[in-house]
Amino acid sequence: MRILLENFTKKFGDLTVIDNMNLEVRDGEMLALLGGSGCGKSTTLFAICGIHRIDGGRILFGDRDVTHTTSQERNVGVVFQSFALYPHMTVEQNIGFPLRLRKEPKEQIARKVGEMAEMVHIEELLQRRPGELSGGQQQRVALARALIRRPSVLLLDEPLANLDAALRLEMRSEIRRIQQETGITAILVTHDQVEAMSMADRIAIMDAGKILQIAEPREMYENPVSDYVARFLGSPPISFLEGRIEDSAFVEPSTGTRIPVDPEIAASHAGRAVRLGIRPEHFQPDGEVPIPGRISFIEIQGRETLFDVELPDGTVIRSIQSANEEARVGQEVCWGINAKKIMIFDENGLKI
């Protein structure tokens, strides 16, 4: 079901947390709300499921205006960060709880719980209590409980934050599989860009109660609207160089390196200070525009190695390379920037 937020405003006392937000979640897609803590992503989620009343605007589920309905009436499934399983109920009772509240017949509940358990692969755990489950199992139970009512929308609030690294990887694909199997519209709230990129169809990146950009993960990675978005996506993160546009090229002041830029940009921003964004994979020993520097830090990540290259003025450019065993810390290098992949941001941080 399509979810629409129109001019959504939320205040806590005098503090406006979200001001006039507009957001459309398309039917059947998984949209990630990505942002740092305090950006308003969880507030948005709680507003959609009805736990928070909103102070302005409308919320539409399909064509139904649910702005003033309670969370009980909205038919949403939520997976909370802490999973919020009922500790005094068995797994079976937990999953069946929403149906039990609606007084569905026992056999029907048992049948639906069975189906759900099968889908999330926890058939053998039905008689256990949450306290006897691992984090990943609790996560599956929480998912099953959220989905059993066939909700209009599935809301996931930092669903992987409480899991250890290995489980996180597993549950990432599990949640995605289950969402695709059920074809349910889902909203994923996360602060982790890897999670957002790997799980979501589209990402809405938020900062200070505003959506900065909504795009598919690849599009957002390659074409961020601002340096903020560029910095948020990608691990290891993007590096920035400060400089000016002079004679159709970006000039790095400490080394005097000239990096050719798009003629249109060169024309429109001639002589102006800009910021250049370079992703680590686009700064390589065989890159086309060499820039001299000194290796200041090496981080071995196994298959890949991350290098920090320091320019004379202290600016650092990161490079990630799959095999480079010769480089040492302190070594002077002259690696090249892939000029076709650079991003240019103006003084306000907006991509040109």
Place this chain on the structure above:
Amino acid sequence: MGNSKHLGLILLAPAGVFVILFFLAPVVLTAIFGFTNMSTATGISGGAYVVNESTMRALGERFGERELAGRLLRKSYVIDEAGLQAARESGAEQATIEELREKYLGRNFESRRQIERLLKKLDNRPASIRAIKKIAASFERSVVNIRFDSPEELVAAIEGYGIVLSDAQRQALADVSYTGWVFTTQNFKTMMELPDTWRTMANTLFYVFSTLILFNTGFALVLAILTHYMPEGPAGFFRSVWLLPRITPPVLYVLMWKWLAWDNGFLSRMLEPLGIAPRNWLLDTPANAWTFVILINGFVGASMGMLIFSSAIKAIPQPLFHASEVDGASRWQQIRHIILPQLRWPILFITSYQTLSLLTSFEYILLATDGGPGGATEVWALAAYKKALSNYGGALQYGYGAAMSLVLVVIGVVLSLIYLRLFNFKALTESPKIEQ
């Protein structure tokens, strides 16, 4: 390092002394006193062996020795050296004394008239009737109202007057003449026989469980849940209000209830215009008395449960409430399926704790109705207190009161053990069942 163990014990020693003095010793003493017939009459220290009206009545009633009892109460007369000495000092002639010693030493007389007749017949007869009476008085012997330290001394004294006692009589005399307390199970037999006992027990059960269910647990739960769904400010105010009875001095608190209920009090005055005659609402009928007793105790008792339950509800993770809301639970379903199951342990704790505390508390009843009207609100602890320590006539039955208390102690211990087992107190003291 080994010293630290002893250090702990040493530091705990003063507390241990107090525990023994104030907690353990009273229980032990109660148990001991419960098996005695201690009262104001016997005193609490040892007694003596005395022949008097009441002990002799007991001798007649319990052993059928009415004749012996009558004899022991009467004065008797013995001619012995001590008597002769006394006679000499009272002014008898030497010749009279000599004659008495030679002819009659060791003779017994059961009445004054007999010995006077003898004195008159003597060769060396005293000069006047007055002298005869005086000499006769010298030989007078009586055990009445003399305190003997042991039964042997009493028997020796009696036999010294020529009264010969059989072994059975000696035993009976030793039994009845003892005025101090003795060990006995009579208290418990009496308790079983008295109809008042059963009424008091029924009162106690009614009082404990009505107050417990209606207020200490029930109303406390209602308050805790209501305030949970209130905004924080009013909720805090509401809880504080319900704490007031707890922190009001009991005497003043009950006095205010009395002002409310007296025949010229608030209730009567308010109802007067409606044509209802003024009366003492607190004491006019047993039903009213019970209503007030339960309200007075309940308003005080509800606060503890309220605090415990409130904090237990606060300890339920907020996401559980959110989750149940999005799962479609109404307020009532949330209470029924989320709050109450999570409060299981606090509810059991309050129930057991308050049962024990209500069983033994009688101060508010004492102050309000004093067990009235006509014993309608007399509970076990109050009855025990009255028997042992507060009685109109001043005839305090320490032993019986202690026996009643002992019953309460036993009930308390048994209930505690049941609660410990049933409710698994170990689990109560474990880390919370609620997980974040």
